[in-house]
Amino acid sequence: MDNATDEKIKRLRSENGGEHTGRPFMEYLNRSGIKHEKPCIEKKWWTEAVSTAAWIINRMSNSVTAKTSYEFVYCTKPQLKNIKVFGALGYANIPDEKRRKLDAKAFKCRFMGYEDGVSRT
Secondary structure (H helix, E strand, C coil): CCCCCCCCCCEEECCCCHHHCCHHHHHHHHHHCCEEECCCCCHHHHHHHHHHHHHHHCCCECCCCCCEHHHHHHCCCCCCCCCCCCCCEEEEECCHHHCCCCCCCEEEEECCCCCCCCCCC
């Protein structure tokens, strides 16, 4: 497998398409010492991943004007103090009224995006 930079390919990231999971291709990767990485999230979460990426991109500065898209629309700088890493492990609180004395106070979960209509700034 050639590439434009003549650098050794160390890892290949691809979806679970048949052309990237077939036996001949996987054997080639193994012989070449290339690690094959598949997406870490299920297809059903891709909409949230793209939505979260767009949210972040809209808050990144523009190289020409040094302003963000958010600033152009809302005339104020975005607040990024509540930004989270997509897919990060976390713990969600279980309200007092939904648990008994010795029950867990939280449960383990992953951050999978922002709820519609909830302020993120």
